[in-house]
Amino acid sequence: MSGKSKFRKAVAAALLVVMAAFAAGCGSSGQGKLVEGKLNVVTSFYPLYFLSQQIGGQEANVINMIPAGVEPHDWSPKSRDLDTASNAQLFLYNGAGLEGWVDDFLQGLPGASKLVTVEASQGIEKLSGNPDGGSADAGHVDPHTWVSPKSMLVMAATVLRNFEATDPAHKAGYEANYAVLEQKLKALDREYSETLSPLKHKDIVASHQAFAYLARDYGLKQVAIMGLSPDAEPKAQDLLRISKFVKANGIKYIFFEELVSDEIAKTLAHEAHVETMVLNPLEGLTPKQASKGEDYFSLMEANLQNLVQALQ
Structure with a gap:
């Protein structure tokens, strides 16, 4: 058997392991309860959960849809997630194609819901998929904005604006929390550059x-x-x-x-x-x-x- 044939067989075996592991990780749903008297924020995945916790501090109750250990690309929400979000005040999702379920999710909200929805990657210059990552991705928008501290700074400012607009009574606290977060992100950006x-x-x-x-x-x-x-x-x-x-x-x-x-x-x-x-x-x-x-x-x-x- 040639070296290329052996390599292809090894790749095929590895693909079966990847597919099985991915399937095992799908289907779970996050946990969290709404809290009366606080700004209830629902986030679609961890980076937005992190930003919301940092900016919200004690005044916000943040619920992340996806539990620890679950890969978010092909995760989809359950009816209980829709129920939770419909009674919250703010829903943050990344956008740029990361959450393929989001349009149907938002259309499923009851008409009486006052939920404010925010695409947190807005304002970031988007990249297209690199053909080096596979021809199927060429031309598709790359959603992975948050992996760069520079983009995370833009997303943090977007989160702040919407916290202030949704809960203006606690604007000063949100701004103080944001100032601390901003300095940490700027320091991380400098460290990466240098x-x-x-x-x-x-x-x-x-x-x-x-x-x-x-x-x-x-x-x-x-x-x-x-x-x-x-x-x-x-x-x-x-x-x-x-x-x-x-x-x-x-x-x-x-x-x-x-x-x-x-x-x-x-x-x-x-x-x-x-x-x-x-x-x-x-x-x-x-x-x-x-x-x-x-x-x-x-x-x-x-x-x-x-x-x-x-x-x-």
């Missing part, structure tokens, strides 16, 4: 095409095994092409993420004789990360450390 700029290597190979905004804002180039959705099935010729790229460009690590299977990344890394490492797209926390108190900042710091190790 740390990544001097590095000689700029190419990152990732299992999931989730880092285009990070790459754009900090001078990196992303090559992805799978597309904008982490369960997208890569073609054998794409994997062979990426394997050649890894070997030709001195890539030391192939990045994978915790919420989906790492089998394809490991298969490609084995074939190319390199190692694997985590690069977290921050779409959600694992149960372990949640129990340890990890958050956007700690995970972004870990990402930066791993980028430095891979790109030196």
